[in-house]
Amino acid sequence: MTTAPLELFAIDTLVDEESRAIAETVRRFGEDRLRPDVADWFESADIPARELARELGALGVLGMHLEGYGCTGSSATAYGLACLELEAVDSGLRSLVSVQGSLAMFAIWRFGSEEQKQEWLPRMAAGEASGCFGLTEPDVGSDPGAMRTRAKQDGDDWVLHGSKMWITNGSVADVAVVWAQTDDGVRGFVVPTDTPGFTAHTLKQKLSLRASVTSELALDGVRLPASAMLPGARGLSGPLACLNEARFGIVFGAVGAARDCLETAIAYAGDRHLFGRPLSGFQLTQAKIADMSLEVGKAALLALHLGRLKDAGQITPAQVSVGKLNNVREAIAVARECRTILGAAGITGEYPILRHANNLESVLTYEGTSEVHQLVIGKELTGEAAFR
Ligand SMILES: Cc1cc2nc3c(=O)[nH]c(=O)nc-3n(C[C@H](O)[C@H](O)[C@H](O)COP(=O)(O)OP(=O)(O)OC[C@H]3O[C@@H](n4cnc5c(N)ncnc54)[C@H](O)[C@@H]3O)c2cc1C
Numbered sequence: 001m002t003t004a005p006l007e008l009f010a011i012d013t014l015v016d017e018e019s020r021a022i023a024e025t026v027r028r029f030g031e032d033r034l035r036p037d038v039a040d041w042f043e044s045a046d047i048p049a050r051e052l053a054r055e056l057g058a059l060g061v062l063g064m065h066l067e068g069y070g071c072t073g074s075s076a077t078a079y080g081l082a083c084l085e086l087e088a089v090d091s092g093l094r095s096l097v098s099v100q101g102s103l104a105m106f107a108i109w110r111f112g113s114e115e116q117k118q119e120w121l122p123r124m125a126a127g128e129a130s131g132c133f134g135l136t137e138p139d140v141g142s143d144p145g146a147m148r149t150r151a152k153q154d155g156d157d158w159v160l161h162g163s164k165m166w167i168t169n170g171s172v173a174d175v176a177v178v179w180a181q182t183d184d185g186v187r188g189f190v191v192p193t194d195t196p197g198f199t200a201h202t203l204k205q206k207l208s209l210r211a212s213v214t215s216e217l218a219l220d221g222v223r224l225p226a227s228a229m230l231p232g233a234r235g236l237s238g239p240l241a242c243l244n245e246a247r248f249g250i251v252f253g254a255v256g257a258a259r260d261c262l263e264t265a266i267a268y269a270g271d272r273h274l275f276g277r278p279l280s281g282f283q284l285t286q287a288k289i290a291d292m293s294l295e296v297g298k299a300a301l302l303a304l305h306l307g308r309l310k311d312a313g314q315i316t317p318a319q320v321s322v323g324k325l326n327n328v329r330e331a332i333a334v335a336r337e338c339r340t341i342l343g344a345a346g347i348t349g350e351y352p353i354l355r356h357a358n359n360l361e362s363v364l365t366y367e368g369t370s371e372v373h374q375l376v377i378g379k380e381l382t383g384e385a386a387f388r
Pocket residue numbers: 099133134135136139140141142143165166167168169209214362365366367368369370371372375386387388
């Protein structure tokens with residue numbers, strides 16, 4: 001009789017029945033539908049993104065924390081737990097859901113016109129239309145205020161020139177939320193991807209997040225009507241609000257990846273016999289497992305605490321940074337340590353651990369790098385902004 005790592009912390013007692021049921025449904029979908037294929041998707045760097053979007057839409061997880069327009073209107077905590085269960089399978093699959101719901105849909109839901117919401121949100125919630133979010137550029141990542149993509153007014157129209165880099169779902173998207181400089185500061189635009197001048201190509205040779213589409217977008221004189229601008233977003237606070245939503249999902253998601261690594265390593269250590277007994281019976285192995293369970297449990301507690309704060313409308317961006325920095329950093333450390341328990345078997349795709357570790361390198365970087373979150377927390381604690 002053994003206890004699972006998160007059972008040790010009685011995590012379930014902190015989760016209401018409805019959120020627990022949602023998490024269980026997503027966990028079953030992950031195990032039955034995603035896990036059997038995910039190693040192949042990762043190896044071939046080819047995922048059936050559109051098909052999966054429709055299935056995830058039917059499951060109700062796309063934009064699930066948003067109200068109205070075909071969205072489920074779940075709690076932030078339930079959304080976080082769904083991210084946890086998806087990332088327990090693969091960070092790339094959680095990324096698909098995060099980008100659709102927390103970046104593309106959230107931008108339209110929070111800052112869009114009624115017409116934009118009616119046009120896109122119901123189809124995006126159902127997974128019939130896919131969205132992407134274009135902020136990062138080839139020369140501009142952590143400092144989005146320096147972006148070069150420009151939108152110029154021409155009569156009533158807007159004309160966009162520039163490029164966006166590292167864009168999740170870019171080449172499978174029907175709509176791109178694109179951020180660009182205007183004479184009035186940074187503004188967001190809702191760009192149907194069949195607009196002339198818009199092209200996207202999938203980036204190759206990724207060694208991380210291979211079960212996810214990552215693309216470069218080119219905007220070469222993309223002409224849009226005035227109604228394509230997001231009316232409610234002015235300046236960088238618009239995209240930063242969206243990133244804050246997506247980071248919140250990562251706080252939970254990283255726990256899922258770490259939990260999966262630890263459960264895999266514990267099971268392996270129980271089956272693997274060395275020097276005449278199970279690897280799990282050696283004190284060094286137990287020290288590793290015990291220490292890792294503390295980090296995974298603490299990360300889950302932190303995620304749930306932040307979930308409650310968000311549900312109460314009290315969470316601050318610096319608190320989200322605390323969760324993202326801690327949970328992703330600890331998840332990577334757990335993945336690497338778990339890999340050692342599997343020895344050579346740990347480097348194969350037969351087990352999920354090195355896939356998680358590789359994926360978490362991307363998770364450490366996107367939605368604000370770990371250094372940027374250190375600087376956000378540093379500013380909060382000292383009052384000094386070190387990144388400017
Ligand atoms: C798989 C993947 C998917 C992505 N998906 C999207 C997406 O859908 N949409 C989107 O817009 N972007 C996306 N990104 C881009 C991601 O958000 C950026 O990579 C990230 O913001 C970092 O930017 P950069 O890579 O240009 O690194 P840089 O900003 O060039 O940073 C390089 C290094 O400098 C450090 N650094 C930066 N500022 C400071 C400072 N002030 N002091 C000290 N060190 C500093 C960074 O922490 C990092 O270590 C994705 C990235 C990846 C890898």
